[in-house]
Amino acid sequence: MPEQASTTSSKPRVLVADDEQVIANTLAIILNQAGFEARAVFSGEKAVEALDSFQPDMLISDVIMTGMTGIEAAIITRTRMPKCKILLFSGQAATADLLEKARTQGHEFEILAKPVHPTDLLAKLRG
Secondary structure, eight states, rough: OOOOHHHHHHHHEEEEEEESSHHHHHHHHHHHHTEEEEOOOOOOHHHHHHHHHHHHEEEEEOOOOOOOHHHHHHHHHHHOOTOEEEEESSSSSSSHHHHHHHHTOOOOOOESSSOOHHHHHHHHHOO
């Protein structure tokens, strides 16, 4: 009997949040071309709003954004979707203070420095 293809399997869903729209859109394009289902949003608030409708397997977020920071969005994401992987990136020095504050609240996040090379990002996602 031939093996049936699973209709429930889908591409891993990745939500990309960065208030620099060019960066968010570019990362989403790269991820979509690499076999992921990626969506770009441009704020921490929009990332949180997209959780229920998009149901991401991973959140990739800039740390420093106007309004809600990426760390705040990551904490909400982890609370609502404990299995969602979280990867943060930043090009700003203030990140260390925000990460330490999150750490004191019991949250550990991996962070990549901007600019993130697509090869490095894909290695993290597949690793």
